[in-house]
Amino acid sequence: MASSAPPVLPISNTQPITVPSAVSGGTAQSQPPIATPAFRSFINNISETVRNGLSQRRPWYELVDRSAFSKPESLSDATxxxxxxxxxxxxxxxSLLAVVLAVSLLTNPLSLILLLGLLAAWLFMYLFRPSDPPLVLFGRAFSERETLGVLIVSTVVVIFLTSVGSVLISALMVGMAIVCAHGAFRVPEDLFLDEQEPAATGFLSFLGGAASNVAASAAPAVAARI
Structure with missing residues (x-):
């Protein structure tokens, strides 16, 4: 009686596939394409919180009602x-502050480009970038501490040693002046606030929600670095 041959078991190769490295001339492990689900979640959360914040704005016609403007009697009355x-x-x-800031940046394209470049550098080079492999620029590998140090120094240089800082401060001062002037001359007697409205609503809650969304979106990337 002929004996049957034992079945051949498939052998899976768990070794990482190596590909030639054009930089070092040797071999390097192949890396999967970098996925950015955290970045997409970050953008979606920011968009949603912006829509929720804007939905709580008051009607604009109440803001510009001419019949409700009068000169304040004193400084305490204006306050x-x-x-x-x-x-x-x-x-x-x-929203007015944001519009003034946007107009100031649009009229200073160099400052806008520098600010967007700085934001993109933080997002794609540190927050939403995997910690492994290390960042390689101009043929040199940068560790996480070196990357963070370069980003911090770049932020200080862009904000304080270029026109970006002066544009931001000027826009905020102009926006605050507009808001204070309107608030001082707008008679609030016809405005009725909801007594049960929480203290942090509107765009303040939007800012808090946006900050929490940034932390939640960046948490996996930061946790992977610790």
């Missing part, structure tokens, strides 16, 4: 008006 109007028009005021 009280600003406080009340800010509580009511919080989202509208912060």
């Amino acid at each position: 009280l008006r600003i406080r009340k109007n800010y509580s009511y028009f919080r989202v509208n005021y912060l």
